[in-house]
Structures are given as C-alpha cells and as structure tokens.
Amino acid sequence: MTFRAIPAAFALLATTAPVWAEDLITRNRVGPADAPNALTFRLTAFDLYSADPATAAHFGDLFTDFILAHPGWRIDTQLQTGAIAQEQARIIEQTRAGRGPDCAMIDSSQLATFKEAGLLAPMTPFFTQEQIDDLFPFVREGVTDANGDIAALWWFTDLRVLYRDVTLVPEPPQTWADLQQAAEVVAAQGLEGILFNAGRDEASAFDWLAHFWAQGGELVDDTGRPVFFEGENREKFLSAVAFFADLVESGAAPRRVTALSSYDDLLASAVAGSTGMFIGGNWMYNQIQITMPPEQAANWAVSELPGPTPEQRATGTGGWTIAALTDDPAKTEICAGIAQLYAGPGNAFQGLLPTSVSLFEEFETFAGPEFDVFVSALQNGRARPSVPIYPEISNQIQILLGNVLSGSMTAEAALDEAAAEVMAAYERL
C-alpha cells in the first residue's frame, strides 16, 4: 500500500502547490483538521478533485479563500462516482438513515425526488430577492419548493444544441425538414448525416424531448399526472417520434443511433470527421476546441435545435444543483456559500452556463459568440418536469425510441405500451 500512497501524495502536493494550502486541502477535507465546526459535502469529481491539475488547483484556491473567510469551519468532502442515478439514490437512503451529507451536489433531474422526499433545507434566507429574480424562469421554478422556499441553488445549467460541420452544412437548419434535407445531402457523400443519442440512457430521452416540447407538448399536467399520450400531446409525441424515425428511414441518420447512449460517441464521430451534424450538449463546444486541431474545430458551428417550424423551438436544460440536507441553519449557510462559489467564479473558470443572466454579463468567459447562441436558446429552455414519475417516463421513452427506430414496433403501439407502464407506476405514487 505504501508504495501506491507515495505517488498519490506527490500528486496531491503538486495540485496544492502553495505552501500554506497543503494543510487546508486534502483528499477528504478542506480547512484545518481541528476546526470546531464541520460540514460534510458530497461532490462530483470534476472540479476540486478534477483529474485536470489546473482545474483542481483553481478550485483549491477558491475553496481556500472560502474556508479562510469562514474561520472555525472545516468541510469534509465525499466524492460521488459517475453512476448518477445510484449515487443520488444513495444520498437519499443515507439521509433518511441520518448518515447523509450536510450538503450535496444533486442532479437537476433528480431534484424533484429530493423535494418530494422533504429532505432539503430552505436556503431562502441566504439569497437576496434580487438574486432570486435574476434566475432563468425554468431554474427558479425548478428550485422552488411547495412552500415557496428556495430549496437548492441550481448552480449551472446546460442545453441541447445542433452542431454542424460548416463545410458540409453551411447554413444552420431552422426546421425539421431543413435538417433532414441537409443530412441527406451529407449522407449522399458517404458520411453520416446526423447523429443523436437513441440508446438506453437518460440522454436519449432528454435530447429527444426538445422536439416534443418545441410543439408545446407536455409530459405531465399541473397535478403531475402523465398526459403525454393523450389528446393533443399524443399527436405531438408521435410527430416528434416520426421526425426521428424519418431521419433513420431516409438514411439521413444511420440505424446505429439506437446504440448511441453517450455524448462521447457523438464527439468521437465528429473528431473522426465521419458525421455532418449531431445533437449535443453546449459543453461539447469546449470539448471540440480541446479535442480537434484548431483548423478542424473552426469548421464546427453551433445553432439552436430546429423545430417543426422556425418559430417552434425548445431545448432541454439540465445541470446540477447544490442543496443542504441538514437541519442546522449554520451548516445550511455554509452550504449556500459553497453553492455560490460554484455558481459564479467556479462556472466562469469551467465555462459552464450560469443560471442567471447577470452572471453571463459579470464574467468575461461568457463573451464568445457561442454564448450568444446559448443564451438565446435558453429563452426556449425547458427543464424536465419536477415530478417523481419523470424517471419512469424517461425510461419508457428510451425503450420506445429503441423499439421504433430499430423497426421492432410501430410508434403507436410503442406509445401505448409506454403509457401503460408509466400509468401503472403513476398509480403507485
């Protein structure tokens, strides 16, 4: 064990280079070990403990400043793995058993479950009304609980956009028909026209939902009851499915989309130059700049997802929140402080999209032309409904997409089956 610990220790020293910081940031702690007050914080491995030394160092500095400004406190850090659904379920289980963290990063799509379970401590006192009003509408709605309190800080958001190789698709497609036509042109050259996730993963359902939402479709009604399979929603649902199915049938998109369930697969195809377009997350813009040689990256442009008509647009917005799971107001305050640290300077460093307009203006990071596209698309942003039935709806959409796009089922039959499964689950709630 010792010989393994040594390189790890060196790596740690390297990431926490300033002499005084060595004691303040370790693998499981921020702040002096003997501080009288401790807060447990469960975070993902992308910032303070990032594999990228620069990111880790920057967040190290941010946390150091933070902990020096809060004498007497220590943050005990706990990492969560990339298995999001499981990790979030674990947090709920542990919190119920009294062993949960005081403060945790929660996926925005899981926030409803946490709110429903009544586990989140109100953070309202620690924000100004101005700050709250400044949040994007879908964000404010998402973090507000039944009592009208702010239950979490949605510290960054993301959205789905259309990426295209301008040498193959010079103009951004504005409608579904434009997109299919452009993709067919690319496909005729022996490349893949357009790629999107349609495998068994949340990303597939979420990316597709934008097309349902663009028509004004609703997954659930005001009471939280699933309605996507009824009335007008049914038509909208089927036409969004037909949009994807037509892309596959016409050869504009390859059949293999049903095996795609990771944005990394899409990026790989873009880097290989084998696809003309793909539907991806906004964060992939940065990945493209890093992964591709500059002259190739320059060919890739971003635009809002097309709709059935140029006016009907939507994009799914996600991101992460930080919430307090403690009864102790002092701890909640620290947690809110950490959240703000991530929401402002943290995002500015990582290039993640802030959740309020003022932050876009505050930091220079967000000056690039792509952010104009993102901010404008965010006006059409739709978050996943904050209802506990959503995971099951998503699950059924993933199955439906696979069944329809692989030709195993008609869209109608698949929708009926999905509706039956979702309603059976809903009855239990």
Next chain:
Amino acid sequence: MADVHLEHIDKSFGPAQVLTDISLDIADQEFVVLVGPSGCGKSTLLRLVAGLDSVSSGDIRFGATSVKDLSPGERNVAMVFQNYALYPHLTVAANIGFGLRRMRMTRQQKRAAVLDVARLLEIEELLSRRPAALSGGQRQRVAMGRAIIREPAVFLFDEPLSNLDARLRMQMRSEIRALHRKRPTTTLYVTHDQTEAMTMGDRVVVLNKGRIEQIGTPSEIYNQPRSCFVAGFIGMPPMNMIPIRRSEDALWIGAYRLPLSDAQQRALAGYSNRDLILGLRPEHLRLRPTSGGVPAVVDHIEPTGSETLVYVHHDAQRLCLRAAPDVAPQPGAQVHLDFTLERAVIFDPETELALPQAAAHAA
C-alpha cells in the same frame, strides 16, 4: 502374429537422449523381457513399439512392414499398463469389448468373444461390475482380457505386476506365462524386477542408460553377464566383484593366491600382470571346513530358511556367500573361503566388460 525388429533406434526428448542405437530382433511368438533400473529407457522403448511416442531415428518393423509412421491402433498391438488404465465408467465387459468396436462382428459375436476371454481369465462373474469394484488382481486380469481379445500382432506389458502384492505377483507371473502358452503371441514385457525377468522371458534384454547391455536367455544373463552392470543388476544378492591381480599362473587377492587351471590360463592369455575384477556368484563361494584358503571375518548372517546368506569381509573387501541353512557362524568369527574359479567371470576394470572366457565355463 509377427516378428518384431528394432533397428538402430534413437529417441530423445528435447536435449535429453533417452535411447541410443537400440537394435533387437524378436521372433514370432517369442516372450522377451526388457529389464533395467528406473530411467533406463525401457518404458520409452515399449511406448515406441506401441506407437504412443515416435522414434527420433531408426526403424521398427513388424514382419516386413515398417510401422514407425503408423498410429497405435493401426499397428495392431495391445498393451497392459502399469495402472491397468481401465475405463472407469464402463463395465468389465465393455472394457474388454472396447477394442472390438470397429471390427466387423455382430453384437452376438462380440459378446461371445468377451465371454470367451473372460472364461480364459476366470473373470466371468465380474463382467457386469465396474473397475472401481474390483481388486488389484482382478483389474490386472481385465486389463489383460482387454488386450488379448483383439488377438494383436504384438503384446506389450508395461510393468503390469508392480502394483500387486508379492504373493499375487508370483501367481500372476505364472498365469501370464500360462496365457502365453495358450495364446502364443509375440510379447514384449517391461519390468524392473529381475525375478520377473529371469522367470518369464524366453530372452531377457538388459537396458542401462538408454543402451542395451546384454541380450540373452535368463541363464546366459545370469551366468555370463557381459558387463559389470549386468553382473551387479541381475542376481539377488548380486555377484561379488573382487579386485584381483593376475600373475602367470594364478590370481592374487592381496597376498592370497588362487591358482589357475591350464584352461583358465589360456583363456586369460594376454592379461598377465594386470589388475582385473573377479566376478563370483555367492553360491560359488564356500566356507571351508578347515583352515587354508582366503581368511575372512563374518559381519552378519541372513537365514532365509532355505539357505543362509553369510556376509563377510576380507581386508576391506565385502563378500557374500550362500551356505546351507544349518550353517550359522557367529558374527565376528574367523572363517576361510573357497573360490570356485571355474564359475567365475573376469572383468576388465577399464572397460567394465567381461573377458572372453567361455572355455572356463565349459570346464
């Protein structure tokens, strides 16, 4: 039915040379025993004849046909293994009949053949049992039954009796011989047990370190060992090997003179004034009732009932002799020895080979 010819066979496993220049002709229906210490290559030689291993160079012929490139099945040999190698999940009948699978026989004929063999080996009542339910001797018989049912050209035994107790071994020795008389088949029998070699073989082949030391009838091997190795390996207790010096008309053991007859002097012509080795079987040394001869001191005695083995020493030379059962000198007692030089074999200490002295025995 076949005569077997091994011609200049070499066999090596990687860098290890196991057999060197083995040539042997076996007559049809002859029973030949291969004997030697462990590691001498006798089992390897048997496996070469069986076709389980292939020769590195040389040829094996059954009759006029070279079989060196044939598979074991094509050679039409049968083999009895040291651990019998019975198929444990098959009955005795199925074990015996296994080799008939591909013969053009009706099921009835096959059953009759199995029964026939079982009768011959007196194991009829065991036919429906499985090998695990048999005693060692019974397994031995089944293994032989499996071999003889196919009426092979050559019968191969690989130390077949070494897993049996002494009594059963003695019984099986004679049964195998009896079987050979009833079903005469060319047989190659490997053993490390010199008693089996002496009692069973028409001829015995003594192997040492991958080479043939001597081929001969049991009596030739015993009485006229061709080398010090054979003299020491065959015979229980082994031949006494006594360093001597030859003068014109006598042999000298230290200061004691053993006079040579005229015939012996002629046979040893050309070896005057040389150091030689006198090989003498224990039965050819005698206790002398009166003084004279070569003096020796008794170390210990081994009465076996039918005879008494007396171990003595003369100076540093240890000797063994056979005496009548009622002779029982006390350890430490001074005795006097008579040498029956007519039966002695003289070896050259440099080559360790026997000197040509057939005449001496004729006497």
Next chain:
Amino acid sequence: MRPPPKSWPPTKGSEPLPNAPRIAPPVSAARPAGKLRGARALSGPLPWLLPALIMLGLFYLYPIAEALRLAFTDARLFDQATEPSLDSIRRVSQSAALPVILQNTLVYTVASVLGQLGLGMAIAILVVRAERARLRGTMALRTLVLAAWVIPAIANGVIWQLLFSEAPFGAINSALRMVGFAPVAWLSDPSNAMLSAVIATIWQGTAYSMILLYAALKSIDPALNEAAAIDNATGFERFWFITLPHLRAALLVNAILILIMTLNMFDTILSLTGGGPGRATEVLSLFAYNTVFQSFELGRGAVLSILLLIISLTLTAAMVVFLPRERK
C-alpha cells in the same frame, strides 16, 4: 481397543479391569453425568457449524427474507413505509414487458452458458494437449484467457462496445471492411444486439469454465487415452468415451455455476447496450436493476429478484439431479 464386556458394569465378584473407572456413588452421580452431557453437546456438529450458519443467515438469508417481505409491499426506494400488498406482484405479472424480458433471459442464458462451456472446454483441451506435446506458450495462453476474467464486467461491456461500434471507425466493422465484408449492425439491430451481448459474456466467462475444465482434464489419467489409442479409437471416440465421461461432474458443476452467474449478469449488458435497443437485450437481472435504480420501484424490483432466485434454484435443482453419485 477392546470393546467393554457385555455385562457392564462387571458383575459382583469379577475383578474390574485395571483401567475401568469405578462406579461413582449415587450422590455425586448427577453432576458428572450433566457435565458429560454438556461436553457431548459441545463436541457435536453444532458448535462447528454455528459460525457458518450465523454468517449465512446474516448475509444470505436475511437479505432474501427482506426481499421476500418487500415483494409483498408496493415500496418505492424513497418511500419504504407501506402496508402489505400484492400490488407489486400483480403489476409484475401483468407487465407487457415481462414476456419479452423472460424470452431475452432464456435466449441470453442458454446461448451464453453453452458458449462458455463449449469454448472453455475447447481451450482447456487445447492447453492440456499443448502441454502434453511440450509446446511453448501454454502458460501465456492460460494467462491471457484469465486476463479476460479479471476485467470487471462493466469494463468488459465498455471494451466490447468499442469493438462493436458501428461508427465508420468501429474496430470489428473496420476489420470486416478491410477484408471485403459488409459491416454488421452489431448493437443497433435488435437480434444482433443479443448476439453481441452473448459474445461479450462468453468472452469474459470462458476463462472461468476453462479453469474448472482444465483442472478436470488434468486429472484424467493419460494412460486412459493411450489405452484407447491402442484400442484403435479415433480422436472423437477418445473424447466421447474417455474425456467426456470424466468431465461429466465438472461440466455439470460448471454449468450450474455459469448458469447462476449468467442469470445474475447485468453489468456487462448494462454498459454494452443498456438493455437496448428498446428492450432487445434487457434480461431479468437488468430489468430488476432498472426497476429499482431507474424507476425506484423497490417492491417490483424485489418481486423480480425473487423470480430470479426461483428460476436459479429450480434450474440448479434440476441439474443437481443429474450429478453423478458416488459409486461404490
């Protein structure tokens, strides 16, 4: 040791055996007898089995009992306080997905188990033969096959996902194209996806069955094969009459273990296809996993787990019947 005489204690007048214990006076008789009984209880099998029983109970029986309890509730992962109900069982049995899932499980399990047994046996025989022929590299081959086994199932799924990738640069498809074959829709076509899942599973599980069968093959007396060769048996006959009967027990035990492992295998599929496209590769264990961790339906997940347990137990019991008995 000599058995005690029939009339024990010895009759009056007869001399007691030198070492025989004297008959204790009646007053103190009770205590030694009690001690003796206690000692006998301690020396029985129970004290030796107790630690194992406690561990089994704690780590096996308790979870099973808990799953059984949950199966009779409609508990959700975040809402476990529920009344007893048959709701979960009703919903599982009425689910339109269940027949598809069970069919997938059947196809996947049968194909994977047969493949792992067959390939494991083939490699084991190859290694044993190569060792007998004193060929070089058998150690390397064994190690290589084992390497597949020590890879975590999730990673195995990821590796095969890369290999099966249908992107123009996908590994297997690129190779196929190079030798002039059309690329295959390994993962996006529903029936191919099942085949791919089976291949990935076989690739990983083969090592395990190879080790078991290798050990069994090594224990076969080589003289048996030689005896059969001398009895003019062909290679196939030797395999059929000698090797296979000897492997029967190993094959059955192997089959049972692989069957259970395969039935419970969901991580490889999870990372390979996630159960898709649609439900094309969703097997029972993955379905149970998804039900609990995607849909948070603890009660239904418990029902599915119990169903999996019943299937495993039934099949195992059926196969144990065929296990060769000890023969006298």
